[in-house]
Amino acid sequence: MNSKDFFAALFPLGSHLCREPMPPMSELKKDMEILKTHGFNLVKLQEHWMVDEPLEGRVDLSKYEELVDYAARLEMGVYLGLTCEQAPGWLYHKHPGCRMVGRNGLPIVYEAQTTLPADGKPGPCYDHPGAMADQLRFITRLIETLGKYENIVVWNTWQEIGYWSKTLVGQEVCYCEHTLNAFRQWLAERYGDLDGLNRAWNTRYGDWRYVQPDRGAYQQNGLPQDVDWRYFMDNVQIAKVLRARARAIKAADPLGRPVFAHKGGIGLGYGHDWTYARTQDFLGSSCYPAWNPFHPWDDGAPQRGGRPPRAAALTNEMVSVALTYDQIRSCNPPGAPVWAAEFQGGPVSTFLHKGRLPSPEDIRRWMLTAASAGVTGISFWVTRAEIMAQETNGFALLDPQGESTPRLQEAARVGAALNRHADLFGAPSWAGAEVAILVNEWNAQLCSTLPPASDHLNYGTRGWHRLLWELGIPADFIEASQIEPRAGLYKALLMPFPLSISEELAARLVKYVEQGGNLVSEAAPGRLNEHNVANRAELSPTLQALFGIRQRAIQMVREPGETPRWMPAERTWGEFREETWLEGTGPLSGCEALANLYLQTFDCLDAQPILQVEGQCAGAVRAAGKGRAWLLGTYLGHSAMAYRDEKTPALVRALLARCGIHPWRAGKLLLRKRTIPGKTALFLTNPGAEPLTETLSVGSGKAEDLLGEPLQQQGEQVTLTVPGLDLRVLILKN
Numbered sequence: 001m002n003s004k005d006f007f008a009a010l011f012p013l014g015s016h017l018c019r020e021p022m023p024p025m026s027e028l029k030k031d032m033e034i035l036k037t038h039g040f041n042l043v044k045l046q047e048h049w050m051v052d053e054p055l056e057g058r059v060d061l062s063k064y065e066e067l068v069d070y071a072a073r074l075e076m077g078v079y080l081g082l083t084c085e086q087a088p089g090w091l092y093h094k095h096p097g098c099r100m101v102g103r104n105g106l107p108i109v110y111e112a113q114t115t116l117p118a119d120g121k122p123g124p125c126y127d128h129p130g131a132m133a134d135q136l137r138f139i140t141r142l143i144e145t146l147g148k149y150e151n152i153v154v155w156n157t158w159q160e161i162g163y164w165s166k167t168l169v170g171q172e173v174c175y176c177e178h179t180l181n182a183f184r185q186w187l188a189e190r191y192g193d194l195d196g197l198n199r200a201w202n203t204r205y206g207d208w209r210y211v212q213p214d215r216g217a218y219q220q221n222g223l224p225q226d227v228d229w230r231y232f233m234d235n236v237q238i239a240k241v242l243r244a245r246a247r248a249i250k251a252a253d254p255l256g257r258p259v260f261a262h263k264g265g266i267g268l269g270y271g272h273d274w275t276y277a278r279t280q281d282f283l284g285s286s287c288y289p290a291w292n293p294f295h296p297w298d299d300g301a302p303q304r305g306g307r308p309p310r311a312a313a314l315t316n317e318m319v320s321v322a323l324t325y326d327q328i329r330s331c332n333p334p335g336a337p338v339w340a341a342e343f344q345g346g347p348v349s350t351f352l353h354k355g356r357l358p359s360p361e362d363i364r365r366w367m368l369t370a371a372s373a374g375v376t377g378i379s380f381w382v383t384r385a386e387i388m389a390q391e392t393n394g395f396a397l398l399d400p401q402g403e404s405t406p407r408l409q410e411a412a413r414v415g416a417a418l419n420r421h422a423d424l425f426g427a428p429s430w431a432g433a434e435v436a437i438l439v440n441e442w443n444a445q446l447c448s449t450l451p452p453a454s455d456h457l458n459y460g461t462r463g464w465h466r467l468l469w470e471l472g473i474p475a476d477f478i479e480a481s482q483i484e485p486r487a488g489l490y491k492a493l494l495m496p497f498p499l500s501i502s503e504e505l506a507a508r509l510v511k512y513v514e515q516g517g518n519l520v521s522e523a524a525p526g527r528l529n530e531h532n533v534a535n536r537a538e539l540s541p542t543l544q545a546l547f548g549i550r551q552r553a554i555q556m557v558r559e560p561g562e563t564p565r566w567m568p569a570e571r572t573w574g575e576f577r578e579e580t581w582l583e584g585t586g587p588l589s590g591c592e593a594l595a596n597l598y599l600q601t602f603d604c605l606d607a608q609p610i611l612q613v614e615g616q617c618a619g620a621v622r623a624a625g626k627g628r629a630w631l632l633g634t635y636l637g638h639s640a641m642a643y644r645d646e647k648t649p650a651l652v653r654a655l656l657a658r659c660g661i662h663p664w665r666a667g668k669l670l671l672r673k674r675t676i677p678g679k680t681a682l683f684l685t686n687p688g689a690e691p692l693t694e695t696l697s698v699g700s701g702k703a704e705d706l707l708g709e710p711l712q713q714q715g716e717q718v719t720l721t722v723p724g725l726d727l728r729v730l731i732l733k734n
Contacts, residue, residue: 440495
């Protein structure tokens with residue numbers, strides 16, 4: 001079994017074998033045999049630098065060699081992941097300056113003792129040249145030792161990318177001189193000279209030595225320094241470490257196997273996933289659908305002691321899987337694999353809080369939804385129930401004792417079915433989308449400096465994806481840096497919560513519209529520029545001209561009901577407008593939508609009103625070149641999950657129809673496709689709680705159910721029933 005087999009002829013179905021401390025080798029081998037017996041073709045091993053080189057130069061990788069060799073005898077591939085944040089103690093003593101430094105200027109003294117918590121994060125600062133050199137030396141030794149085993153099929157450079165330092169050690173990092181010097185060098189490249197920096201930041205620095213990020217207690221003061229610093233840490237500093245690890249592996253690997261890394265979850269609304277994907281061969285993500293399926297603002301969000309509604313919870317779980325891998329698929333280079341690098345296999349267990357045991361139906365629903373989003377491989381976390389107290393007996397496909405479980409059997413059954421069509425599911429075969437949600441990393445980083453703006457960006461982005469999912473409109477995501485090479489693929493781009501937009505980006509959006517696209521923006525696009533400075537018109541000047549309007553007023557709007565979810569307390573009388581509904585006019589005549597957070601009204605210059613309130617324009621459309629620019633005077637994405645009704649989805653459906661975009665549905669069933677020449681998979685999702693029976697045309701080819709469920713086919717028509725909150729997959733052979 002080698003990497004070529006996995007990436008050309010198989011849908012990788014794997015499971016993480018264990019984490020440190022390792023159980024006895026006999027138990028690990030037995031669990032590998034269980035996986036093999038059930039049809040799994042991949043096992044993940046997670047390497048730990050602290051464990052494998054406890055004293056400098058004394059590297060012992062024999063246990064991995066034994067396990068990799070045993071996997072080869074079982075004809076199983078190995079997915080090997082690095083854990084370099086769990087650095088050995090000698091590294092800190094050898095290089096005292098490699099400790100990360102907190103915002104308060106003091107070194108972070110935490111040294112990970114085991115893989116919990118958080119796989120050793122935050123770890124040392126690899127901007128320290130000595131620490132980086134020792135890390136790369138160890139990685140080279142690791143690859144030279146294990147690279148001889150052909151059944152290692154892929155290397156993972158970072159177990160859930162990030163430092164997570166605010167949660168783990170109470171402060172953001174890293175403010176050491178090595179990182180600050182790298183930050184200054186990057187600023188010099190970005191702004192050209194100190195005068196350019198001072199103009200952008202509105203500062204008066206006289207020497208680069210004194211330039212530094214804001215060191216306020218919370219770093220949420222909305223300063224230009226905050227935006228650049230956060231962008232640098234996420235897109236330059238972390239990317240540098242990822243790139244260095246990937247290069248070291250590629251230089252030492254005699255077989256040139258793929259190198260990737262994975263996130264703990266997507267950066268919703270953020271663009272750094274696109275950055276990370278370009279430091280590796282591809283990017284993957286963890287996915288734990290039952291961990292946090294609700295946002296606190298959602299309808300039905302559980303309160304302490306309350307009971308979440310079953311239908312809402314299961315739907316949210318399913319949509320969260322689609323959302324995760326729609327973004328991971330989109331951020332990867334075209335044609336790259338899409339891996340569910342960690343996938344929930346058992347109950348979420350954190351300290352004394354143990355979650356529900358996933359049923360076979362859960363496992364099937366999650367796996368098939370992931371496949372519907374383009375996933376080409378799934379690796380479950382974890383094979384045998386966790387033994388560490390923080391995650392006691394959690395997450396696993398297997399219980400603490402025993403050789404099988406219903407959820408393991410179902411994972412194996414679904415995996416075997418996907419592998420019967422590995423040419424389709426093991427390959428990047430997403431059928432495409434006509435609409436994309438715009439992701440702007442600079443906007444996201446700016447929003448993070450102005451709480452609660454980042455919450456609204458996250459919620460609105462998630463909401464637009466949910467609106468499209470429920471309408472049956474497949475969606476991609478597109479990062480602002482990718483507009484020129486890729487935007488022409490889409491009939492429409494959607495811009496959730498576009499608080500900050502640079503004039504350079506605005507100009508590229510104008511070009512997209514003029515070339516025939518539809519730009520659909522929520523309220524106040526470019527209210528701030530990229531340096532956190534307000535535009536006088538409360539709009540980007542370039543976009544104001546594109547939309548053909550002038551702002552009349554912008555005011556906060558009360559939520560329905562008496563208990564607000566996102567609105568602050570009113571400071572005095574008359575601050576907030578009462579609950580307000582927008583009425584469609586012109587091309588949206590007959591539609592309605594609730595105003596959320598803000599209501600922006602306009603004077604139309606050469607635009608046509610599409611939304612109005614009390615006779616004032618609250619949304620407009622303007623033709624520009626071959627396309628059109630649509631401006632909505634509020635945040636419709638919030639209505640996807642909060643204060644839900646049928647009116648907002650109907651308005652979105654009508655608007656997108658005007659853009660030439662229509663739902664993919666089979667009656668009431670939502671439809672997604674994956675396709676290669678001669679073969680297509682139709683994913684039919686029932687979003688309701690009751691079974692649905694529908695008839696659809698499948699053409700003249702042969703149709704079969706992926707899992708062997710019965711079909712009624714007469715000529716070109718197939719009739720099938722999909723249980724409530726579930727999906728079925730049809731395989732069509734042309």
